[in-house]
Structures are given as structure tokens and as C-alpha cells.
Amino acid sequence: MSAFSLADLEAIIADRAAAPASESYTAASLAKGPVHCARKFGEEAIEAIIAATEGHHQGLVAESADVLYHLLVVWRARGIGLDEVMAELARRTAQSGHAEKASRPKAS
Numbered sequence: 001m002s003a004f005s006l007a008d009l010e011a012i013i014a015d016r017a018a019a020p021a022s023e024s025y026t027a028a029s030l031a032k033g034p035v036h037c038a039r040k041f042g043e044e045a046i047e048a049i050i051a052a053t054e055g056h057h058q059g060l061v062a063e064s065a066d067v068l069y070h071l072l073v074v075w076r077a078r079g080i081g082l083d084e085v086m087a088e089l090a091r092r093t094a095q096s097g098h099a100e101k102a103s104r105p106k107a108s
């Protein structure tokens, strides 16, 4: 398991949001507004669908990374934090009765 997390990516996006648009893809995307960011996310999602449909393993890994990055940029553009989404997932997990399983230590 990589040590890199979505929380790390969120922190990088927050940091780069303040950079000049000429120096940062993130800042340039955010400067174009949430609708642009959402469209970009949609394009990347379609590319991930194509890779999944074709059964292209490395392609799907790469497109998934693009999807996650662009989703976090959309959240940033709309003022949503990773914590808010994780809280929603935790709420659903608790509701479905799987919370105990999720907190169990993983077998190594």
C-alpha cells in the first residue's frame, strides 16, 4: 500500500491553488471556475470508463489517478473537503451495519 493518500493530494491541491496560474495546472484549472473543473472531471471519468471497458489494467490505473485528482479539484472549486465526503461514507457504513468490520485490524 502506497503511503500517499487522498489527504496528501487534497493538501497539495490547496497549496497549489494559491500559486500563479502560469506555474500550476491546478491553479489554472481553478481560475477557469467550477464548471470547467467539472467538465474536466467528466472527461477523465469517460476515459476511465473506456479503459475499464477495454480491460486495460495500466490504462485504468492511470485514468483512475486522473479521475481522483480532477474530483478533488472539483471539490476544491465547490468548497467541499475530503472529510465531508469521508463522513458521508462513514454514515452510510454505520447505517448498513458494516462499521465494526471496517474498524477491524487488517490481516497482514
Ligand SMILES: N=c1c2ncn([C@@H]3O[C@H](COP(=O)(O)OP(=O)(O)OP(=O)(O)O)[C@@H](O)[C@H]3O)c2ncn1[C@@H]1O[C@H](COP(=O)(O)O)[C@@H](O)[C@H]1O
Binding pocket: 012, 013, 016, 023, 024, 025, 026, 027, 040, 065, 066, 069
Ligand atoms: N495529480 C495531478 C494530475 N493528474 C492530472 N493532471 C493534469 O491534468 C491534465 C489532464 O490531461 P489532459 O491531456 O486531459 O489535459 P490538457 O489537455 O493538458 O489540459 P486541459 O487544457 O484540457 O485542461 C494534464 O495536463 C495533467 O498535468 C494533474 N496535475 C496535477 N496533479 C497533482 O497536482 C500537483 C500540483 O500540480 P500543479 O498544480 O501543476 O503544480 C502535482 O504535483 C500532482 O500531485
